[in-house]
Amino acid sequence: xxxxxxxxxxxxxxxxxxxxxxxxxxxxxxxxxxxxxxxxxxxxxxxxxxxxxxxxxxxxxxxxxxxxxxxxxxxxxxxxxxxxxxxxxxxxxxxxxxxxxxxxxxxxxxxxxxxxxxxxxxxxxxxxxxxxxxxxxxxxxxxxxxxxxxxxxxxxxxxxxxxxxxxxxxxxxxxxxxxxxxxxxxxxxxxxxxxxxxxxxxxxxxxxxxxxxxxxxxxxx
Numbered sequence: 001x002x003x004x005x006x007x008x009x010x011x012x013x014x015x016x017x018x019x020x021x022x023x024x025x026x027x028x029x030x031x032x033x034x035x036x037x038x039x040x041x042x043x044x045x046x047x048x049x050x051x052x053x054x055x056x057x058x059x060x061x062x063x064x065x066x067x068x069x070x071x072x073x074x075x076x077x078x079x080x081x082x083x084x085x086x087x088x089x090x091x092x093x094x095x096x097x098x099x100x101x102x103x104x105x106x107x108x109x110x111x112x113x114x115x116x117x118x119x120x121x122x123x124x125x126x127x128x129x130x131x132x133x134x135x136x137x138x139x140x141x142x143x144x145x146x147x148x149x150x151x152x153x154x155x156x157x158x159x160x161x162x163x164x165x166x167x168x169x170x171x172x173x174x175x176x177x178x179x180x181x182x183x184x185x186x187x188x189x190x191x192x193x194x195x196x197x198x199x200x201x202x203x204x205x206x207x208x209x210x211x212x213x214x215x216x217x218x219x220x221x
Contacts (some may be wrong), residue, residue, distance in 0.1 A: 003174040004100040005160065005189070006127070007181035008111040008118060011199045012093045014220045017085065017121060018061055018113040019044045024080045031064050048202070050184055054112065054152040058133055059144070065116055065135065066144030073116075073142075081120055089124060092219040096180070097125050106169075110160060110179070110189065112152040116142065131159045156189040180217070181205070190214075 009016040022040040026033045039060055046052040065073060100107050108129035109122050115132040122130040133152075136145040151159045164170055171177060177193040179186070184204040190196035198209035198216045209216050 001174060002100075002103065002105045002176040003171075003178065003193075004105040004107045005110050005177070005179040005193065006097065006107070007179070007183065007186055007199070008109050008113060008121065010182040011180055012097070012109070012125060012219075013085070013088055013121070014090065014200075015084070015088050016044065017111075017117055020084050021080060021117050022061070024084060025064055025076070028076060028079075030068060030076065036064075047185065050204075052152075052185075054150045054155075058114070058146045058150060061114060061133075062135065062142065062144045062146060065114075065142040070141060077116070077120060081124070085121055086124065090220055094125065096219065097127060100178075101126065105178075106174075108160075108163065110151060110156050112150065112156075112185075114146065129163070131156070131163055153185055154188045156186060157192050160189065160192075184208070 025031045026037050043057050107127050110131045114135050116135045118132045131151050133146045134148050136143045136147050149155045149158050178195040179193040180197045180199040182200045196214045198205050
């Protein structure tokens with residue numbers, strides 16, 4: 001058995017799911033539109049620049065989840081999936097995941113975006129295992145906190161180690177380990193696997209991939 005890991009935003013999806021979720025909440029009138037939209041744009045720019053403060057971002061991203069009643073959140077997310085996510089899923093991305101599943105590989109999405117936003121997206125791709133920013137709940141209500149190690153930059157490596165250990169496995173159990181990602185922010189996990197694939201890569205990751213001879217794959221052209 002091999003291990004296949006997938007980043008989500010701009011890798012399997014041609015959009016950024018947390019950025020689009022925030023825009024969706026603004027359009028739905030569920031947040032202070034001017035302030036929230038401005039902060040959403042700032043965090044997105046910082047992520048692209050590689051300067052994102054993940055703790056600050058998670059506090060921003062999870063605050064609406066704590067403020068909106070859970071049943072309403074679920075209805076909003078169903079609309080978000082129908083209006084934003086499912087129309088964005090491309091056949092090439094589905095085919096990539098399906099090929100690994102058909103080969104019997106252990107598959108997981110590894111994303112910095114929180115699990116509330118991304119769990120239904122993982123299901124839409126038919127991927128059981130999701131490693132995302134944890135969302136704390138108390139008595140069924142989201143608190144707005146994200147406990148543990150964020151699945152961001154080097155934290156992705158740590159979280160994959162934790163996940164494999166929870167399954168009674170380790171890196172050495174796999175003949176080949178693959179990670180698909182678009183972002184320079186994922187360099188640590190790309191360097192950890194035996195087969196890093198720069199997928200729809202940003203300019204800095206594309207340059208590193210060419211320098212190191214890593215495969216480059218474009219799913220959305």
